Amino acid sequence: MRTRVLIVEGNPVFRGGLKSLLGSAGLRVVGTAADATAAAPSIMRELPDLVLLGSDDPDADVEAELDRILAARADQQVLLLVGRHSRASAAQLLLRPGVRGRLPREVTDDHLVSVIREIGHNDEWIFVSAPQASLPSLLTSERTVLSPREREIVRLMARSMTNRQIARTLQLSDGTVKRHVHNIVAKLGAASRQDAVHRSALTLPPDSSP
Structure with a gap:
């Protein structure tokens, strides 16, 4: 069975090239979109085996795009x-x-196509x-470094907001917020939600403290 792929890529020329490449390689492209928000209806309708998420903007919030997907x-x-x-934390994203x-x-x-095929079977x-020189930063994760989205959430946690209230404020699902809160508590080695808020005040830069 052919792997079904949905492409999310902001550059229309690159997006078209990916669609042509994957199609000619025998993979089934079930849709394309410029960003995760536009892709959401197709993801829910087509249930693709894989979403190929592309970004060439160094300042792009890849984690926020992942949240939406x-x-x-x-x-x-x-x-x-x-x-x-890309400034996206590679180690955190891979986790x-x-x-x-x-x-x-x-x-x-050839490598892109082979990886997509392998994902379909494994x-x-x-x-x-990645280039060899980038491996140390790629594979090293600072557990106490919170992502931009996690910093947003911990600031709202500090206001005693519930997961549901945070989800409504940031326009995320309850499950996504719950997952972020779990990651925040784990990264900070906190014993509880409130402990995570206290620890974040010591971990985050002064202008980012909740």
Whole structure:
């Protein structure tokens, strides 16, 4: 059975190239979209085997895009295709549920196709391609470093907001917020939700403290 792929990519030329490449390789492209918000209806309708999430903007909030994809379908599998100057925390993203790998946008056509095919046949492996010099930063995760989205959430936690209230404020699903809160507590080594708020005041930069 052919792997069914949905492409999320902001660059229309690159998006079209990906669609043509995957189609000619025998993969089934079930849809394309410029961003995760636009892709959400197709994700819920088509239930793709894999979402190929591309980003070439160094300042793009890749984690927020992931949140929107997983809000549309909690068990969706995602392959990241990002630029070499992306500021997204590689290690943290690779630990996110559903993320199956991270490839550079400069990856060869054959390698991209082979990884997508392998993901379709293997439920356990994470696929990473990166220059050797970038491996230390790619594979090292500072547990106390909160992502931009997690910093947003911990600030709202400090206001005694419930998960549901946070979800409404940030326009996320309750499940997505619950997952973020769990990650925040784990990263900070906190004993409770309130303890995480106290610890975050010591961990975050002064201008980001809740």
